[in-house]
Amino acid sequence: DQQVKQNSPSLSVQEGRISILNCDYTNSMFDYFLWYKKYPAEGPTFLISISSIKDKNEDGRFTVFLNKSAKHLSLHIVPSQPGDSAVYFCAASVGGSQGNLIFGKGTKLSVKP
């Protein structure tokens, strides 16, 4: 039973446009959410996080939105660049920033020049 779901396995976007990656979760106890980016043959790297007490967190071109009532979060990348092409994983945890993370299956983003 998947607690963190990324329903789109892939997404293709034109360079300069907005990329929107979506993530849904089922466990209402999750209180900390993160996005990771993964290039082939490398480990995932931390991108951005958000606590459940917030509904938005912004870091440069990356913004994460959290809708607790819908149990949904999204990652916006504006403007998208070819170097953003990677697999993006959504992750969630119970108990704030500690403990193990539950990951989604990932969405492969392709940004075309």
Added chain:
Amino acid sequence: GAGVSQSPSNKVTEKGKDVELRCDPISGHTALYWYRQSLGQGLEFLIYFQGNSAPDKSGLPSDRFSAERTGGSVSTLTIQRTQQEDSAVYLCASSFFTGWRGYTFGSGTRLTVV
């Protein structure tokens, strides 16, 4: 070291053999995690070490899997009597216990059981 180091980077083993995978976390990181990613799947939590506390083994898929962490630093994940379904990329990560901004992952060990 500067990052999380895992060895070997690739391992091919015969079904039924035992394998050991090694993880060197970032110096000073008290928390260490093992995950695996099977083909087309997300990252599956296996085990979590935090300081001197008893590890959280809730993600280990069977008793063929075990892990230890010596001296609060290096960790070894052991898979006994490997099966083909064990084929995956095994990822190790470490973090500070408090105030962390996400784990730092190693590049993983790609295990292929033939």
